[in-house]
Every structure is written in C-alpha cells, then in structure tokens.
Amino acid sequence: MADVRLRNVRKSYGDTEVIHGVDCEIADGEFVVVVGPSGCGKSTLLRMVAGLEEITKGEIAIGGRVVNDIEPKDRDIAMVFQNYALYPHMSVFDNMAYGLKIRGVPRSEIEARVEKAANILQLKPLLERKPRQLSGGQRQRVAMGRAIVRDPQVFLFDEPLSNLDAKLRVQMRVEIKRLQQDLGTTSIYVTHDQVEAMTLADRLVVMNAGVAEQVGPPIEVYERPETVFVAGFIGSPAMNFLPAIATENGLSVGEARFRAAQRLEPGRNVTVGVRPEHLELDPASPTLRVRAELVEALGADTIVHGTLAGAPLLARLPGTQRVVAGDEVPLRCAPEHLHVFDGATGKRI
Amino acid sequence: MRRRVVFKQKLLPYLLLAPQVAITLVFFYWPAAQAVWYSTRREDPFGLRSQFVGLENFITVLEDPSYINSLTTTAIFSLAVAVLAIVPALLLAVMADRVVRAATVYKTILLSPYAVAPAIAGVLWLFLFAPGIGVVAYVLQFLGIDWNFVLRGEQAMLLVIIASAWKQISYNFLFFLAGLQSIPKSLIEAAAIDGAGEGRRFWDVVFPLLSPTTFFLLVVNVVYAFFDTFGIIHAVTQGGPAKATEILVYKVWYDGVMALDLGGSSAQSVILMGIVIALTAIQFRYVERKVHY
Ligand SMILES: Nc1ncnc2c1ncn2[C@@H]1O[C@H](COP(=O)(O)OP(=O)(O)OP(=O)(O)O)[C@@H](O)[C@H]1O
Numbered sequence: 001m002a003d004v005r006l007r008n009v010r011k012s013y014g015d016t017e018v019i020h021g022v023d024c025e026i027a028d029g030e031f032v033v034v035v036g037p038s039g040c041g042k043s044t045l046l047r048m049v050a051g052l053e054e055i056t057k058g059e060i061a062i063g064g065r066v067v068n069d070i071e072p073k074d075r076d077i078a079m080v081f082q083n084y085a086l087y088p089h090m091s092v093f094d095n096m097a098y099g100l101k102i103r104g105v106p107r108s109e110i111e112a113r114v115e116k117a118a119n120i121l122q123l124k125p126l127l128e129r130k131p132r133q134l135s136g137g138q139r140q141r142v143a144m145g146r147a148i149v150r151d152p153q154v155f156l157f158d159e160p161l162s163n164l165d166a167k168l169r170v171q172m173r174v175e176i177k178r179l180q181q182d183l184g185t186t187s188i189y190v191t192h193d194q195v196e197a198m199t200l201a202d203r204l205v206v207m208n209a210g211v212a213e214q215v216g217p218p219i220e221v222y223e224r225p226e227t228v229f230v231a232g233f234i235g236s237p238a239m240n241f242l243p244a245i246a247t248e249n250g251l252s253v254g255e256a257r258f259r260a261a262q263r264l265e266p267g268r269n270v271t272v273g274v275r276p277e278h279l280e281l282d283p284a285s286p287t288l289r290v291r292a293e294l295v296e297a298l299g300a301d302t303i304v305h306g307t308l309a310g311a312p313l314l315a316r317l318p319g320t321q322r323v324v325a326g327d328e329v330p331l332r333c334a335p336e337h338l339h340v341f342d343g344a345t346g347k348r349i
Numbered sequence: 350m351r352r353r354v355v356f357k358q359k360l361l362p363y364l365l366l367a368p369q370v371a372i373t374l375v376f377f378y379w380p381a382a383q384a385v386w387y388s389t390r391r392e393d394p395f396g397l398r399s400q401f402v403g404l405e406n407f408i409t410v411l412e413d414p415s416y417i418n419s420l421t422t423t424a425i426f427s428l429a430v431a432v433l434a435i436v437p438a439l440l441l442a443v444m445a446d447r448v449v450r451a452a453t454v455y456k457t458i459l460l461s462p463y464a465v466a467p468a469i470a471g472v473l474w475l476f477l478f479a480p481g482i483g484v485v486a487y488v489l490q491f492l493g494i495d496w497n498f499v500l501r502g503e504q505a506m507l508l509v510i511i512a513s514a515w516k517q518i519s520y521n522f523l524f525f526l527a528g529l530q531s532i533p534k535s536l537i538e539a540a541a542i543d544g545a546g547e548g549r550r551f552w553d554v555v556f557p558l559l560s561p562t563t564f565f566l567l568v569v570n571v572v573y574a575f576f577d578t579f580g581i582i583h584a585v586t587q588g589g590p591a592k593a594t595e596i597l598v599y600k601v602w603y604d605g606v607m608a609l610d611l612g613g614s615s616a617q618s619v620i621l622m623g624i625v626i627a628l629t630a631i632q633f634r635y636v637e638r639k640v641h642y
C-alpha cells in the first residue's frame with residue numbers, strides 16, 4: 001500500500017506542452033478518478049505514473065519514493081489497459097502468472113495466487129483458454145486478474161471499461177469498486193465517462209486541456225464546481241449556462257430576475273449556471289418563464305427544452321408532467337443552487 | 350455485404366483471365382509437363398530418337414553418388430542461407446522498429462540489396478573476396494587466413510552462402526518489421542510493467558508473436574536458396590571447386606545443358622518440383638494452424 005504524490009507534473013512532446021503542471025496527493029488506499037474530455041491528457045498523466053512516459057518536469061512519488069527515474073517494473077504498480085493488452089499466445093493462467101514468474105515467485109505460490117484471483121473474478125473455468133477464446137467482459141476480468149495477483153502498491157486503470165457494452169460496463173464498474181474496497185489498494189482510474197467517475201471515485205480529478213481544473217470528492221465537485229468547464233462536464237444533462245448581469249439585489253438574465261446567494265458589484269458580467277434538476281415547477285411565484293420547445297418524457301422524469309436570453313435551457317422535472325411543447329412553463333430555482341462564474345475567466349465567484 | 354460483379358457477356362471473364370492463364374501455361378505447365386515427359390525417356394547420342402524407359406532415369410539419378418552429394422550440399426546451403434538471412438534481418442528489424450527519426454532513410458538503405466539482381470550480387474561479392482584483387486580477401490590474407498575460395502571448397506561454400514543470404518536479408522527485414530509493427534505497443538508495455546526486462550520482453554512476448562512470420566520466412570528462404578541462387582553460384586563458383594557448391598538446381602542445369610543428359614536432368618527437375626510442392630504444402634498447413642490471433 002502506498003500514497004502517490006504528484007508535484008507540478010509537466011509533459012512536453014517536443015515543444016508542445018500537453019500537461020501543464022498537475023498537483024495531486026493521493027492517500028493510501030484512495031480511489032482517485034481522473035476524468036476529462038478526449039485529448040485532455042489523462043492517459044499521458046497515468047502513463048507517467050506507470051513509467052511508460054518520461055516526466056518532463058516535476059516529480060511523482062509512490063510510497064514516499066520519487067520514481068521519476070525508476071523503471072516501470074521497479075515501481076510496484078499494475079496497470080489495466082483499455083485494449084486489455086493480454087498476451088495472445090499465453091493461456092489465461094499464464095497471462096496472470098507471467099509477472100509472478102518473472103519475479104521468481106515459487107510455483108506453488110503462483111498457483112495459489114492465480115487461483116485466488118480466478119475465484120474472485122469467476123475465471124476458474126477459463127484458465128486454460130487463450131485470450132482470443134474469451135468474450136470482451138472475460139478479457140477485461142483477466143486483465144484485472146493479472147493486476148491483482150501481483151498485489152501491487154498501486155492500480156492504474158486506463159479506460160478499462162470503454163470497450164464493453166453499456167450493460168456489462170455497469171456490472172464491471174460495480175465489480176471494480178467492490179474489488180478495490182476489499183483489497184484497499186490505492187487506485188488511479190482514467191475515464192471520460194462521468195457516471196463512471198462519479199460512482200467509482202473517492203476523489204475526482206477533473207482535467208481539461210492538460211490542467212487539473214478541480215480536485216475533490218465527487219459530490220463536492222458536483223455541488224461546488226470551481227470553473228465553468230467542470231460545471232458543464234460533471235452532471236447529466238449538463239448544467240445550463242446563462243449570460244447574466246449583476247444588479248443591486250441579484251442577477252438579471254434577459255427578462256428574468258434571480259435572487260443570488262452572494263452580493264456582487266452591480267453591472268458585472270457573469271455566467272449563471274443552473275443544473276436542469278434544480279429547476280422546479282412553480283406556478284405560484286415563478287422566477288422565470290420558459291416556452292417549452294421540446295418535451296422528453298422519460299417516465300422517471302420529464303425533460304423540458306427551452307431558450308432563455310438566447311441560451312438553451314433544460315429543465316429536468318420529476319416524474320411525468322402535464323407539459324407539452326408550446327406551453328409556457330413557470331420555473332423556479334433556489335438561490336443556493338445558482339452557480340455564478342466570472343464572465344471572462346469562467347472561475348467561480 | 351460484398352457485391353458480386355456480374356458480367357453480361359459469358360465470354361468476357363474468360364478473356365480477361367486469358368493472359369494470366371496463357372502465361373502460366375506457357376512458362377510453367379508446359380515446361381513442367383515437358384520435364385515429366387523427358388524424365389521417362391532416354392535420347393540416343395545424337396538426340397534424334399528417344400525411347401520410353403519408365404523410372405530408370407530416376408533410379409540412375411538417385412543411385413548416383415554425385416546426386417546424393419549435391420543433395421547434401423543443397424541441404425547445408427539452403428539451411429545456412431535461411432538462418433543467415435533470417436537472424437540478421439530480425440536483429441535489424443528490431444533495431445529499425447525503435448528508430449524514430451530518419452526511419453524511412455534507414456529502411457530504404459536496408460531494402461536496397463533486394464533490388465540487386467542475383468548475378469550482380471554474386472559479382473559484387475566475388476570482387477570483394479577474389480584472391481589477389483578483393484579487399485576482403487586482402488584483409489583475410491593479412492590476418493593470416495589462407496583465403497582462396499577458388500581452390501578451397503568450404504571457403505567457396507561460405508562465400509556463396511554469404512552472398513545469397515545478404516540479398517535475402519532485405520526481404521526478411523521487411524516482413525519482420527511489418528510483423529513487429531503489428532504487435533500492439535501496449536503488450537510490450539504490459540510486459541514491462543509485469544517486470545520483464547528488454548531481453549525477456551523479446552523472448553517471451555515479441556518472438557512468439559513473430560513465430561508465424563519466422564516460419565513463413567524459413568520456408569520462403571529455403572525455396573529461394575533452392576532456386577533463385579543459381580545466378581549467384583554461376584557468377585561466383587560455377588558449382589566448384591570440385592562440385593563443392595553444386596546445389597541441385599545448378600546440377601540440373603549443368604547435367605542438362607552442359608552434359609546434355611536430358612533424361613537425367615529432367616528426372617532431377619521433377620524431384621525438385623516435388624520438394625517445392627512439399628515445402629509449400631507444409632507451410633500452408635503450419636501457418637493456418639499456428640496463427641495466434
Ligand atoms: N506521442 C505523442 N506525441 C505528441 N503528442 C502526443 C503524443 N501522445 C499524446 N499526445 C498529445 O497529448 C494530448 C493528451 O493525450 P492523451 O492520450 O493523454 O489524451 P487522453 O486524455 O487520454 O484522451 P482519450 O480520452 O482520447 O484517451 C493529446 O492532445 C495528444 O495529441
């Protein structure tokens with residue numbers, strides 16, 4: 001078991017810097033999920049922890065030991081790749097045993113450890129098969145098995161579920177979470193799927209264009225996003241952003257007036273964020289009225305699409321609602337659910 | 350779904366195939382059939398009449414010590430050529446796979462020997478190693494090695510082996526490089542994380558995945574050494590000294606064209622044909638069975 005510390009980690013390919021100084025402290029046994037859109041540098045960051053990419057600047061320490069110049073094999077980590085990277089010419093057993101064999105673990109212990117992992121992952125009947133004779137989900141399990149038999153200090157996952165179909169993905173997600181809780185191994189998990197991120201993480205690192213925009217527990221990131229990017233990336237359907245101007249006693253968005261939780265200097269340009277699920281029907285004292293352009297009835301909730309002050313606005317109303325396209329919908333949002341960002345920098349105010 | 354091309358006219362497809370079929374018939378089936386025909390006949394000394402002798406030519410050939418000798422020479426020669434063309438090619442491919450900058454230049458240089466005609470390759474090596482004038486021969490003499498492949502059979506053999514293998518390295522290199530590049534990088538990375546050093550990564554992961562390629566190349570190179578090295582041998586040693594480098598295909602030519610033993614020579618080529626068919630069959634069966642993924 002070990003903690004992982006990233007200090008001002010940077011990565012450049014030639015003259016282009018793709019990771020612009022990431023700081024993060026991961027506690028022993030913590031499950032940290034790095035989430036962000038495609039190309040933001042998640043894999044690069046993970047591969048630097050693994051030792052597959054050189055660290056251009058900064059420092060990575062695992063268990064208090066700076067690993068910048070240490071080979072992957074001496075870092076005591078295990079990695080699960082997106083394409084599983086199983087050795088195609090080896091049986092499932094040999095795939096899992098390979099790392100142990102190299103480390104000179106005695107045969108009897110290898111067998112015991114592989115058997116234990118195979119039991120946990122329900123791979124017992126498949127041990128003699130070759131990877132090509134397995135389904136995607138089974139391959140995924142073998143890749144997990146290969147990681148856990150080694151009993152490493154840190155698990156690294158690079159989008160391990162993205163090649164699975166939606167149903168299997170949910171199932172494996174739960175399995176991974178349970179496994180990590182049982183083993184208590186420090187884990188870094190990369191994904192671009194925010195549901196995966198929210199459900200798995202003890203703590204989230206939200207990345208955007210090579211910068212860690214926010215680090216924190218999922219609920220905190222959801223409730224108090226630090227930037228417009230984070231606010232828009234976490235949560236589904238995505239948060240509504242409305243251009244607003246601060247007034248003496250609140251915010252004005254086109255015709256609509258909001259009461260704000262904090263006082264801002266009047267005339268300041270800001271962006272107001274409202275999550276669709278925080279808009280409620282309120283025929284008595286609505287803060288805004290929106291014409292429904294499209295209504296999606298999903299059963300569990302109803303999603304109303306509209307426009308406010310030139311920006312698209314979604315409201316997610318609970319259950320089935322008697323709203324049809326063309327209706328004027330009276331809505332309300334509690335002041336504590338308004339997120340106010342600086343109009344220019346996108347930072348939370 | 351793949352759509353089938355349908356020709357309106359019945360004749361057109363056959364016409365389109367005709368040139369290919371004609372070439373195969375004229376340059377392969379016709380000579381092959383002729384070889385089979387002649388292999389069962391004996392010509393009179395003036396080449397005017399011939400008579401059917403059944404398998405007699407084959408028996409004579411197989412009982413001839415010089416044929417057995419040539420068979421052994423061919424076995425040694427082709428295996429040595431194959432090994433000597435495969436091992437360095439693999440080494441070069443592994444190195445080329447790592448080169449990032451100027452990779453194309455590097456590859457082009459490595460591929461150029463393949464464009465050299467066998468006879469020219471032979472002459473090239475002949476010049477390098479010719480006793481008295483060759484640079485390498487001079488160095489060898491200087492080092493105290495009694496180098497004279499014109500007189501010494503084992504040296505002559507070594508020389509044709511090197512010359513033949515040299516030409517084939519490029520071809521093998523290309524296949525190995527393609528093979529290496531088709532191995533997903535994450536496999537190597539997984540092995541690195543599993544704790545395998547450079548050497549183990551190669552022997553445990555890369556090499557097994559290249560084994561179908563290696564086997565394919567082994568067969569191709571043996572076939573090459575059997576047939577396509579005629580030009581090299583003809584240019585460098587003419588099968589000598591004292592038949593030390595007379596491989597089967599050279600003997601076929603020598604016995605048929607120089608010694609005018611048409612029946613015996615034809616019997617030899619029929620046997621050769623059998624060997625190639627066998628080699629090819631082995632290859633197809635093996636490659637089909639042994640592909641990992
Ligand atoms: N070898 C390389 N040379 C140059 N640029 C690279 C190299 N590898 C990655 N990059 C760049 O670094 C950035 C981050 O890439 P990375 O693979 O880490 O993205 P990612 O967040 O994992 O994306 P995805 O979700 O698509 O996997 C990208 O803009 C990419 O173009």
Ligand SMILES: [Mg+2]
Nearest residue numbers: 042043044158
């Ligand atoms: Mg990635």
